Amino acid sequence: MTAIADTATLTGRSLRHILRSPDTIITTVMMPVAFLLLFVYVLGGAIDVGTDSYVTYLLPGILVITIASSVSYTAFRLFTDLQGGIFERFQSLPITRSGPLWAHVLTSLVATAVSLVLVIGVALLMGFRPQASVLDWLAVAGILSLLTLALTWLAVIPGLTASTPDGASAFAYPLILLPFVSSAFVPTASMPGPVRWFAENQPVTAIVDALRDLLAGNAPGSAIWVALAWCVGILVVGYVVATALHRRRSA
Amino acid sequence: MATEHAIRVEALTKSYGDLEVLRGVDLAVARGSITALLGANGAGKTTLVRILATLLRADAGVATVGGADVAGEPARVREAISLTGQFAAVDEVLTGRENLVLVARLRHVEARGLGKPAAVASALLERFGLTDAADRRVGTYSGGMRRRLDIAMSLIGDPPVVFLDEPTTGLDPQARNEVWDAVRTLAAGGTTVLLTTQYLEEAEQLAHQIAILHEGRIIVDGTLAEVKALMPPATVEYVEKQPSLEEIFLAVTGAGAGAPAPQGGEQR
Numbered sequence: 001m002t003a004i005a006d007t008a009t010l011t012g013r014s015l016r017h018i019l020r021s022p023d024t025i026i027t028t029v030m031m032p033v034a035f036l037l038l039f040v041y042v043l044g045g046a047i048d049v050g051t052d053s054y055v056t057y058l059l060p061g062i063l064v065i066t067i068a069s070s071v072s073y074t075a076f077r078l079f080t081d082l083q084g085g086i087f088e089r090f091q092s093l094p095i096t097r098s099g100p101l102w103a104h105v106l107t108s109l110v111a112t113a114v115s116l117v118l119v120i121g122v123a124l125l126m127g128f129r130p131q132a133s134v135l136d137w138l139a140v141a142g143i144l145s146l147l148t149l150a151l152t153w154l155a156v157i158p159g160l161t162a163s164t165p166d167g168a169s170a171f172a173y174p175l176i177l178l179p180f181v182s183s184a185f186v187p188t189a190s191m192p193g194p195v196r197w198f199a200e201n202q203p204v205t206a207i208v209d210a211l212r213d214l215l216a217g218n219a220p221g222s223a224i225w226v227a228l229a230w231c232v233g234i235l236v237v238g239y240v241v242a243t244a245l246h247r248r249r250s251a
Numbered sequence: 252m253a254t255e256h257a258i259r260v261e262a263l264t265k266s267y268g269d270l271e272v273l274r275g276v277d278l279a280v281a282r283g284s285i286t287a288l289l290g291a292n293g294a295g296k297t298t299l300v301r302i303l304a305t306l307l308r309a310d311a312g313v314a315t316v317g318g319a320d321v322a323g324e325p326a327r328v329r330e331a332i333s334l335t336g337q338f339a340a341v342d343e344v345l346t347g348r349e350n351l352v353l354v355a356r357l358r359h360v361e362a363r364g365l366g367k368p369a370a371v372a373s374a375l376l377e378r379f380g381l382t383d384a385a386d387r388r389v390g391t392y393s394g395g396m397r398r399r400l401d402i403a404m405s406l407i408g409d410p411p412v413v414f415l416d417e418p419t420t421g422l423d424p425q426a427r428n429e430v431w432d433a434v435r436t437l438a439a440g441g442t443t444v445l446l447t448t449q450y451l452e453e454a455e456q457l458a459h460q461i462a463i464l465h466e467g468r469i470i471v472d473g474t475l476a477e478v479k480a481l482m483p484p485a486t487v488e489y490v491e492k493q494p495s496l497e498e499i500f501l502a503v504t505g506a507g508a509g510a511p512a513p514q515g516g517e518q519r
């Protein structure tokens with residue numbers, strides 16, 4: 001299929017961008033690692049989560065933050081392509097219309113995976129001791145990939161519509177803050193009524209709880225189905241809106 | 252069978268909200284010719300070119316490129332065209348060579364028997380005097396080099412119809428001459444070129460056919476000689492002077508209608 005070959009060619013191009021400026025990966029990883037250090041070494045002593053290893057408790061939420069921080073670069077890269085006119089050049093070539101968009105999505109998956117591995121590496125150095133089996137790790141990788149895919153399509157929306165580079169990446173801020181009002185840092189039981197209700201019913205808590213169970217080698221509870229439902233829901237909405245906006249660009 | 256026109260536009264309209272940019276454009280471009288679409292800044296040249304390149308949909312009217320309808324068969328149109336937009340659409344992070352190889356792959360030059368992408372890239376680098384800079388990032392190129400690379404990228408795969416949107420705007424005179432030479436070479440090879448310009452001199456220099464876009468319509472369309480003939484003949488007078496295209500433009504569009512200077516300053 002030439003459509004697949006073309007998308008692979010375009011993906012190779014944007015991966016090369018990342019190789020040429022690896023600082024985007026470094027900046028992606030910097031904030032989650034800073035949170036990790038801050039919460040484990042500064043605030044962690046005062047937080048009681050009922051386990052001996054706070055870094056193990058914390059990591060799932062930090063991984064969600066890593067994904068949010070990484071996809072904001074996807075929005076930024078897409079925005080840059082649109083501004084520079086190269087996107088229009090691709091659109092006037094005899095290739096699949098959605099190819100340039102998919103190339104950014106696939107690049108986002110690769111860049112995010114690299115960032116996640118780096119953050120997990122730092123956590124291991126800080127004493128993170130997972131009990132997960134190979135199967136559990138596969139499930140963790142599956143959930144993280146699905147969440148990355150969903151948030152990437154969400155990131156395509158500001159990438160296509162923003163009028164400034166800052167606007168394109170700013171959409172990630174709420175995503176980065178969402179874990180703070182979830183079970184990511186402290187158990188939701190410690191929160192006051194309405195906040196607790198929000199925390200227990202927003203996607204990050206389900207995702208974090210599922211990841212935490214899997215990494216601890218426990219059978220995940222119903223949280224995993226709620227987590228998957230949220231990921232698929234966000235993915236469908238993001239994809240539908242993003243592709244509609246992409247089509248409308250030529251109206 | 253093969254129509255004699257590479258581009259046909261009939262009663263094409265396009266508005267952005269309340270702003271009627273194209274109000275019924277009619278235009279026919281002969282195969283293998285260079286046609287200059289002349290218009291002041293904001294006349295709608297880019298809008299028309301983007302419709303022809305399938306990047307924008309018209310509100311009404313018909314446009315065909317290479318016999319294919321831009322609205323009905325955009326994929327077939329894209330097989331036949333290439334677009335060099337008003338602003339150089341190059342990848343700043345890649346080198347010049349990588350930019351060319353990228354487009355060569357996307358145009359499937361190898362499968363079409365036009366050579367390997369690397370060979371296609373090398374030949375174009377040579378032809379556009381970019382061999383020395385080939386392996387430098389495009390971010391370090393001057394404006395003229397970028398523009399040359401941009402045009403080189405448009406020629407990959409030998410598309411029969413090439414759109415050039417203000418290809419020399421912002422170039423110094425030397426770079427402009429290089430672009431002009433490239434355009435002439437193209438047309439000599441049988442490629443149909445539709446270029447837009449604000450410069451009357453450019454149209455005079457390059458074009459077989461000149462179409463003037465003003466207030467949403469093509470108000471003048473013909474050969475250079477035909478367009479010049481529209482100028483009221485000189486009366487009386489002791490000195491014989493050929494009217495310049497600029498004077499024709501002023502006469503046709505109404506005096507002082509913001510006709511641009513023939514050649515703006517250039518910057519890198």
Ligand SMILES: Nc1ncnc2c1ncn2[C@@H]1O[C@H](COP(=O)(O)OP(=O)(O)O)[C@@H](O)[C@H]1O
Pocket residue numbers: 267270272290291292293294295296297298299
């Ligand atoms: N996307 C757009 N939305 C609203 N107005 C636009 C848009 N694109 C162009 N215009 C307006 O349409 C007119 C024609 O623009 P354009 O086709 O770029 O002219 P030219 O290329 O001849 O300078 C201008 O007044 C411009 O401001």
Ligand SMILES: [Mg+2]
Pocket residue numbers: 296297298337416417
């Ligand atoms: Mg223009």
